[in-house]
Amino acid sequence: MTGTSTQRMPKISLRGVKKRFGPKVVLDGVDLDVDDGESMVIIGGSGTGKSVLIKCILGILTPDEGSIKVGGVEATRLRGKERQAFLEKFGMLFQGAALFDSLPVWENVCFGLLAEKRIRRKEARDLAVEILRQVGLEADVANLSPAELSGGMQKRVGLARAIAAKPEIIFFDEPTTGLDPIMADVINSLIVDCVQDLGSTTITITHDMASVRKIADKVGMLYKGKMIWTGPKSEIDSSGNEYVDQFIHGRAEGPIHMDILKL
Amino acid sequence: MNFLGLIGRVMLTFLATAGRLGIFTVNSVSHCLRPPFFIRHIGSQMINIGYYSLPVVGLTALFTGAVLALQIYEGGSRFNAESAVAGIVVIGFVRELGPVLGGLMVAGRVSAAMAAEIGTMRVTEQIDALTTLATDPFKYLIAPRLIAATLMLPCLVLVADVIGVAGGFILSTDKLGFNPGAYLKTTVDYLEYDDVMSSLVKAGVFGFIIALMGCYHGYHSRGGAQGVGVATTNAVVSASILILMSNYVVTELFFSQ
Ligand SMILES: Nc1ncnc2c1ncn2[C@@H]1O[C@H](COP(=O)(O)OP(=O)(O)OP(=O)(O)O)[C@@H](O)[C@H]1O
């Protein structure tokens, strides 16, 4: 990988990605470029298809139309071994944590490494404890089952699992939802570290403007199935886009209408 | 007009489901045959399916064997055929009742559990998480269950056959006054290699069906707790029906010369 070639190729590149569920159009031609080692943050209202978008990149959902390139390779057509190798580049924190409830926490954290046989079971526990420390969890959590954890703790275990294999690309779906402000800041710093130390490319979905300001290199806003604005973090306050303005200030009045029955 | 549309829709749904099941089956079997194998998972599934189903299957077999002996004795006495009890019990049980009842009991227990477990993993995105951790859910979840069920059902049914015949034996010698030695001799004389073979083959087929239905319905479940409930019901019902249908097919293959 030559990161400094003259013709810069984005690490992740989406063109015209469309996805619908039955009659409901969720993504309606999304374009997105994320450069190598960049931290992209996607904001947007609840139910606008942010989670669907990153699931399309991972191939968990198949887009109806459009092209998704990761490292220059068309991801939507990969099968078998190639797809396996493709997925090994990724780490993903699911919005609902999605921990394997039949396995103890430490096995959850090291699942990817064990599956790829990069470590032995004996070493896995110690490594898991170390990674759990990074997300602010004590060593005794390692032996618990996911059902015995609080929601925020599950989220942090999910985060530990996502970063355990030190992947090239990491997706965080609402990493700080359900955490107290202090822990949220710890997690934000951890994501920044992932980008800076591991050189990972990350896409983070969040509603939390503090996160946006802390971790983003670039920000994109998804609205009605399209990326209506993308730009560097520094321009977010002067975007001149009234949708973005309304979102970052959390105003009820503005071009984005919430369909709520007024009493 | 509307009626034709309805027929068309039902037909299309049926074909779509058949196609989906076909692809699922081919995919699952191909993963059962190709390494890597998750030996630990196969082992724990074997214990779960084989060992923990023993009480259910054993009790069913014991009482059914006893009832069979009693019925044949009572019914047979109308045309002086009481002496046929031992022979009919062993053939009836080994050929039919052992595998079918064993299969149905295990279907209720295991298909439902598999559908609920895999279905919950589906709706809580655990299956998606598996995929993103570069682990094929077919390899990790489905192949071990299929292998374990296909191997363990013959063992279970063998045990059921023995217990069922023993149930008939206990009732006949204890209540109907048969001579134990003579009863056992008739049992052994009547039993043929083909009877046992068909019993085991049926059991293997049923085991495959049980795991396949549990996994299929779980894997394709959607929509939260209610979806998982529907998947569980569908798994048990479809496994039971397919067991009875395939029972006919295997019987036909074995015994219709
Ligand atoms: N598997 C699915 N089947 C049908 N519809 C779906 C499915 N997944 C998502 N949707 C629909 O797609 C839309 C976008 O969902 P998505 O989960 O991407 O929202 P989101 O932007 O992540 O929202 P939030 O911020 O609340 O997590 C929703 O309206 C949802 O109803």
Ligand SMILES: [Mg+2]
């Ligand atoms: Mg979401």
